[in-house]
Amino acid sequence: MQSAASCACLRRLLRNNFVKRSQQQLHKETERLREQIRRHEHRYYALDDPEISDAEFDRLMERLKALETQDASLIRPDSPTQRVGGKPREGVTQAAHSTPLLSLDNTYSQQELLEFDRRVREGAGKDRVEYVAELKMDGMSMTVLYERGLLRRAVTRGDGAVGEEVTENARTIRSLPLSLNRSALAKAKLGPDLEVRGEVILGSKAFERINAERERQGLAKFANPRNAAAGSIRMLEPSVVAERRLDFFCYGLLVDARAPLAEHRQALGTLSALGFKVNPHWRHCRDIEQALEFCREWEAKRESLPYEIDGVVIKVNSIALQSEMGATAKAPRWAVAYKYAARQAVTRVHQIEVQVGRTGALTPVALLEPVSLGGVTVSRATLHNEDEVRRLGLKIGDAVVVERGGDVIPKVVRVETAGRAKHGGKLRDFRMPSRCPVCEGRVVREEGEVASRCVNANCPAKLKESILHFASRKMMNIDGLGEALVDQLVDGKLLRNVADIYQLREESLIHLERMGRKSAENLLGEIEKSRENSLERVVFALGIRFVGERTASLLAGHFGSMDKLASAAQEELEAVPEVGPKVAASICNFFREPQNQKLIERLRAERLQFEQKSKAVKSARLAGATFVLTGELKSYTREEAKQKIEQEGGRVTGSVSKKTDYVVAGSDPGSKLEKARALGVKILDEAQLDSLLQ
Ligand code: IVH
Numbered sequence: 001m002q003s004a005a006s007c008a009c010l011r012r013l014l015r016n017n018f019v020k021r022s023q024q025q026l027h028k029e030t031e032r033l034r035e036q037i038r039r040h041e042h043r044y045y046a047l048d049d050p051e052i053s054d055a056e057f058d059r060l061m062e063r064l065k066a067l068e069t070q071d072a073s074l075i076r077p078d079s080p081t082q083r084v085g086g087k088p089r090e091g092v093t094q095a096a097h098s099t100p101l102l103s104l105d106n107t108y109s110q111q112e113l114l115e116f117d118r119r120v121r122e123g124a125g126k127d128r129v130e131y132v133a134e135l136k137m138d139g140m141s142m143t144v145l146y147e148r149g150l151l152r153r154a155v156t157r158g159d160g161a162v163g164e165e166v167t168e169n170a171r172t173i174r175s176l177p178l179s180l181n182r183s184a185l186a187k188a189k190l191g192p193d194l195e196v197r198g199e200v201i202l203g204s205k206a207f208e209r210i211n212a213e214r215e216r217q218g219l220a221k222f223a224n225p226r227n228a229a230a231g232s233i234r235m236l237e238p239s240v241v242a243e244r245r246l247d248f249f250c251y252g253l254l255v256d257a258r259a260p261l262a263e264h265r266q267a268l269g270t271l272s273a274l275g276f277k278v279n280p281h282w283r284h285c286r287d288i289e290q291a292l293e294f295c296r297e298w299e300a301k302r303e304s305l306p307y308e309i310d311g312v313v314i315k316v317n318s319i320a321l322q323s324e325m326g327a328t329a330k331a332p333r334w335a336v337a338y339k340y341a342a343r344q345a346v347t348r349v350h351q352i353e354v355q356v357g358r359t360g361a362l363t364p365v366a367l368l369e370p371v372s373l374g375g376v377t378v379s380r381a382t383l384h385n386e387d388e389v390r391r392l393g394l395k396i397g398d399a400v401v402v403e404r405g406g407d408v409i410p411k412v413v414r415v416e417t418a419g420r421a422k423h424g425g426k427l428r429d430f431r432m433p434s435r436c437p438v439c440e441g442r443v444v445r446e447e448g449e450v451a452s453r454c455v456n457a458n459c460p461a462k463l464k465e466s467i468l469h470f471a472s473r474k475m476m477n478i479d480g481l482g483e484a485l486v487d488q489l490v491d492g493k494l495l496r497n498v499a500d501i502y503q504l505r506e507e508s509l510i511h512l513e514r515m516g517r518k519s520a521e522n523l524l525g526e527i528e529k530s531r532e533n534s535l536e537r538v539v540f541a542l543g544i545r546f547v548g549e550r551t552a553s554l555l556a557g558h559f560g561s562m563d564k565l566a567s568a569a570q571e572e573l574e575a576v577p578e579v580g581p582k583v584a585a586s587i588c589n590f591f592r593e594p595q596n597q598k599l600i601e602r603l604r605a606e607r608l609q610f611e612q613k614s615k616a617v618k619s620a621r622l623a624g625a626t627f628v629l630t631g632e633l634k635s636y637t638r639e640e641a642k643q644k645i646e647q648e649g650g651r652v653t654g655s656v657s658k659k660t661d662y663v664v665a666g667s668d669p670g671s672k673l674e675k676a677r678a679l680g681v682k683i684l685d686e687a688q689l690d691s692l693l694q
Contacts (some may be wrong), residue, residue, distance in 0.1 A: 026067060030074045033064045037080045038177070038275075045175040045247075045275035060268075078127065078150055083172050086241045091277060092234075093165040095157070096646070096653030098195060101141055101157045101252060103330055104313060104337040105661070110292060113314070116336045117288035123333070124323055130265045130317040133294040134282040136337055137249055138308040139201030140230040144248075145654055146168060148670050149180045149192040156233060166233050172242035173200070175249075176273035184273040189260040195654060196276060198250035202229040203307045206245040208377065220483040223409065224376055225308050236479065236522065245305070250276035254655075264317050279582070284317065295338045302340065308376070310657060311339040343402045345378070346416060347371035349398050349435035352430045354437050356542055358465035360453035361430060362443060364389055366400070366412055373404045381410040385450045386432045393417070420499070436461070457595060463497070464490050466543050470498040474549055475541035476530040480523040488512050499602035501527055535562065535612045542596075547588040551636055554578060555587075562610035566591040566600060622650030625661045628638040628676070631669030633686050644693050656681060664689045 043056070044050040061080065063599065064566035068075045075082065107113045120129050141157040154165040154170030170176060185192060202210075207225040211234075214221050232244040252268045261267050265284045272278045281298070285291040289379050295312045302309055312547040316322050316334040325333040351367040364383040371378055381402050383389050392415055394400065432452050434443050441456025454462065467486050471478035478501070489495040494508055504527065509520035533541075539562070540552035547555070559565040560575045565587075573584035590596055604610055627645050629638055629652060638643070641664065642652045656663055656675045663676035664684045676683050684692070 018376075023071075026071060027074060030064060030067050030079075033060060033067070034079055036060055037064060038179075041080060041174055042275055046272075046275065069310070080178070081176070082178065084239050087168065090321060092479070095153065095155045095165045096162050096164050096642070096652065097143060097158075097160070098145075099153065101143060101163070101197065101675070102160060102162050102327055102332055103333045104136075104335055106311075106337045106339050108339055108341075113292060113295075113336070113338055114288060116314070116641065117174075117338070120321075120325070120334070124321055128287045129321070130263075131285045131288065131291045132268070132282055132315045132674075133285055133291045133319050134251060134268075134313045134315070135279050135305075135309045136311040136313045136339075137201050137279065138224075138226045138310040139199040139249075140172065140226065140233060142200050142248065143195055143197045143254075144176065145193075146180055147193050147607050147672075149182060149185065151176070151501075153176050156230075156488065164234060168233065168589055169237045169241040170200075171232050172238050173246050173248045175277040181273065181275045184275070188270045188534040189274065190270070190631070191675070193655060193671055195252050195254040196271065197252035197254065198248050200229050200233050201225065201247050201307050202232065204376065205306065210244060219605065224404070248277060249279045251278070251313075252636075261319055263319060264315050264322070267319070283476060288314075297424060299340055309340075311337050313337050336630065343373050344401050344403045344413065345371045345373050346399055346401055347378075348545070349394065349396060349400055349412070349552065352389070352394075352396055354433060356436060356438050356454055356459065356461035356465070358462060358469050359451075359545060360436075360455065360459060360462050361385075361451040362436070364430065364432070366394075368400075371402065373410065376404070377403060378404060378410045381412045383412060386452060387443075387450050389430050397427040411526060435619050460490050463495070467498055467501070469543050471501070471530075475537055476533055476596070477537075478523075478526045478530050480519065480526055485512070485515070497599055499599055499603070499606055500505045502531075502606040531607055533609060533610070535560075535609050537563070538608050538610070539565065542590070544590045546583045547587065551583060556612050560612045562600065562604070622648040626648045626659060627652045628654070628656050628660050628663045628672055629654065629666070630643065630663060630672040631666035633664070633666040633689075635686065635690075641689070648693060662689075 002475045009378065021393045037057075038062070040050065040052055040057055046533045049635075050057075055621070064079070065081050068079065068081055085654070086506055105115060105116075121127065143155050143157075143163070143456070144151060145153040145210040146157075147361045150168070151171065153165060154167045154176075155165050156575060157163050171178060179191065180194075182233055195435040197307060202225045204225060207222070207228050211221045218602060222231060228244075229246060232241055232246055235241050250271045251268075253261070253271055261270065265282075268278050269281060283294050284289070285350055291312075291314045295314075298312060299308070314336050316325065322332070327333060347364045349608065353365045355365055355612065357363060361650075363385065366381045366383055368379050368381060381400075383392070383394070392400075394412065394415050399419055401416065402410050403413045432443070432445075435441065436443055436454035436456060436459055437458040438461035439454065439456050441454045441459050442454050444455050445452040456462075464483075467481070467490070468483065469483040470476055471486075481501070486495070489504075489512075492512070494504065495501065506517070506520045506524060509523065510517055515523075520561050536553040536556035538548055539546065539556050554576055555565055555573075559568060568587070570581075570584050570588050573579055573587055574581060579587075589599075622645060627650055629641055633641055645652055653660070654670045656679065658679055658681075660681045662682050662684050663672060665676075666686060675681075
């Protein structure tokens with residue numbers, strides 16, 4: 001006979017077994033569902049070839065969500081439900097690229113392209129070289145790192161050497177796989193650690209939708225899909241990014257062992273097989289003539305695409321030849337961009353509006369009957385200044401040819417005078433106003449200048465522009481201080497100069513339109529952080545005429561402090577490389593102006609950086625040494641460890657090769673450790689890294 005105790009024990013055992021089994025079943029079912037969903041996502045977002053209806057897809061997703069809600073231990077970071085799982089970004093984190101993200105040399109004619117081919121053939125010592133021609137998508141380049149098959153990090157191009165980490169936002173892009181297809185990895189003989197590169201873009205439809213929405217909300221519209229894509233991927237809130245419907249086209253694969261891939265066209269095939277979206281419009285060309293044919297074909301067909309392209313990229317197909325040719329500091333020698341000419345359209349100017357800029361310059365802007373230029377509706381075009389209006393012979397009511405190049409602002413190329421006779425009666429001349437259209441201040445055009453300026457020092461339009469300039473990305477980089485908010489802050493007298501930005505308080509911000517407590521906190525956080533910006537950024541942000549990014553950097557480096565710069569005489573300024581008499585005079589005038597002196601004192605009181613900090617590299621103890629980090633470290637995050645190594649002059653890269661000096665292995669290291677062992681690279685634990693750093 002069994003005792004009561006052993007009966008209870010048996011019951012517990014049975015129950016545990018049952019729980020275990022049902023959990024196993026749940027686990028299996030969620031995995032099965034995930035696999036199905038991933039496959040359908042890939043078909044829908046990457047291949048544009050869905051197999052099931054949206055409703056069926058939604059049902060699968062709902063079922064998966066329900067299971068994961070029932071038991072949170074079933075959630076995996078690469079589950080399709082986790083695309084918007086991450087926390088908002090707390091400001092911007094810089095990340096160095098393992099290999100620089102290069103740009104491309106441009107060609108604009110058949111002649112230049114043939115010239116490129118001649119150089120390649122000469123280098124290769126061949127009569128004919130094979131190429132791959134791809135569409136050049138007009139977005140923002142991004143690099144994505146996978147570790148052990150899982151998406152780990154996404155970084156924007158930045159300056160090519162260092163970009164911004166945008167991982168959580170990249171996870172919202174449905175055409176970007178969260179995990180790599182294992183069997184495709186094995187088939188391509190690739191390890192689970194790899195890096196892919198491609199272009200984040202926004203389709204024309206999504207672009208129009210976002211701009212329509214922004215217009216409704218009184219926000220400034222994006223000038224083109226490229227700016228919208230770049231702005232979106234850098235946003236702080238992943239849930240908002242998810243709504244933007246960004247897309248990612250992959251065009252490059254970076255792996256240490258490139259050996260299995262002999263040709264670029266194989267790399268494109270492998271990327272597709274791994275689950276990436278590769279633009280289907282590429283062609284293997286047996287020579288440059290075929291590549292040229294591809295360029296011509298797509299120039300005619302580009303309007304039919306649902307996204308913008310600005311040309312074709314032509315790449316040497318042989319990977320061995322690519323490696324042999326290498327790159328300059330700026331661009332690879334084995335690839336080139338063939339850029340299309342700007343697109344033009346004819347429309348009518350129904351009005352000319354005058355805008356007031358930061359320096360008070362008045363800019364005439366043509367208001368156009370909306371016209372589509374390559375999928376983007378254009379309704380304004382700059383006319384630069386009064387002389388330009390005269391040069392064009394433009395009258396209000398004229399039909400004009402407008403053009404939108406790779407750059408942001410569309411421009412008027414010429415007037416279509418032919419149809420004027422019919423329209424003649426309704427045409428009006430444009431005259432620059434003698435009073436500022438914003439503050440009614442006096443407008444003056446100095447001798448020898450093309451610009452007319454409003455001379456009222458307190459003109460709100462000038463103030464708004466100078467605040468936007470001060471807060472912009474390359475200057476004080478205050479994310480969130482955009483046009484609509486600056487309008488409210490200046491109109492509500494909360495900002496009278498740029499120093500007032502540092503006096504903004506939550507209580508006054510939350511009463512503004514579209515400003516909740518959370519946004520106010522974020523903005524104040526950004527403002528606080530901006531106090532840390534270097535002297536060169538502060539000098540650039542002041543908006544001194546003719547002082548751009550490079551001059552500001554030269555000035556900060558030369559004088560080392562705001563005070564020395566402010567008191568420098570004209571001759572001392574001219575001694576700075578690249579600073580001529582005109583720039584020097586403008587700097588002297590700026591610091592002589594009592595209003596500007598007051599502003600400088602206020603900024604000093606707000607603790608902005610007035611001294612040049614010593615360069616980031618503290619010593620050269622680790623100069624030239626290359627490190628790879630793998631696994632988790634106890635006392636540093638990856639980013640901190642990286643910064644410390646870089647401060648000592650070392651370099652941190654993403655993948656292990658024979659050139660790696662040290663692999664630092666934390667707990668739970670990845671395959672990089674195995675690779676380091678196989679290659680005989682020195683392996684350090686955290687304590688050894690510590691002692692190297694101290
Ligand atoms: S290859 C080292 N392929 O164009 C090779 N770039 O103007 C560099 N781009 O920064 C890139 N489509 O962001 C390549 N099919 C394509 C591309 C492409 C767009 C962008 C890329 C690059 C820029 C250079």
